[in-house]
Amino acid sequence: MNKLNRFQTLALRRTFPGRIRSTVLARYWHTSKKMSSESSDVKWNDALTPLQLMVLKDKATERPNTGTYLHTKESGVYHCANCDTPLYASNAKFDARCGWPAFYEEVSPGSVTYHRDSSLGSVRVEICCGKCGGHLGHVFEGEGWKQLLNLPKDTRHCVNSASLNFKRE
Numbered sequence: 001m002n003k004l005n006r007f008q009t010l011a012l013r014r015t016f017p018g019r020i021r022s023t024v025l026a027r028y029w030h031t032s033k034k035m036s037s038e039s040s041d042v043k044w045n046d047a048l049t050p051l052q053l054m055v056l057k058d059k060a061t062e063r064p065n066t067g068t069y070l071h072t073k074e075s076g077v078y079h080c081a082n083c084d085t086p087l088y089a090s091n092a093k094f095d096a097r098c099g100w101p102a103f104y105e106e107v108s109p110g111s112v113t114y115h116r117d118s119s120l121g122s123v124r125v126e127i128c129c130g131k132c133g134g135h136l137g138h139v140f141e142g143e144g145w146k147q148l149l150n151l152p153k154d155t156r157h158c159v160n161s162a163s164l165n166f167k168r169e
């Protein structure tokens with residue numbers, strides 16, 4: 001798979017920010033919040049580290065370029081670190097040079113849920129585990145990855161490594 005150089009990445013970010021926002025919002029504005037991790041019946045796995053709990057439960061973001069799976073290229077499936085639901089297949093992972101693992105789609109419909117997130121002064125689309133509601137990251141569309149890397153979809157699921165548990169296959 002082709003990799004973007006730093007200049008291509010910067011150019012993409014300059015070119016597409018407005019489009020990302022409007023495209024993503026048009027598609028996901030209506031999605032439900034029923035699986036939100038704010039619901040009181042979520043069970044948090046005792047094995048989670050403090051960082052994992054901060055990300056999954058409190059929706060924190062791990063520092064860029066620090067995650068365990070940023071450069072992982074092995075074949076397998078990324079599961080929810082909290083409830084073990086399969087979330088992303090390794091063949092949907094690509095190098096977006098954004099500092100976090102990036103996937104162009106979830107492993108199957110419903111494995112990830114979409115939620116409007118208006119924190120930090122902008123509107124983004126949050127992605128959560130479809131089973132336990134644990135926070136995964138955010139999703140962005142129309143950034144140009146499909147053309148640049150010849151991907152099936154122009155979608156980037158920007159996911160915290162802390163939310164994931166990789167299992168080789």
Ligand SMILES: [Zn+2]
Pocket residue numbers: 080081082083084085129130131132133134
């Ligand atoms: Zn989960």
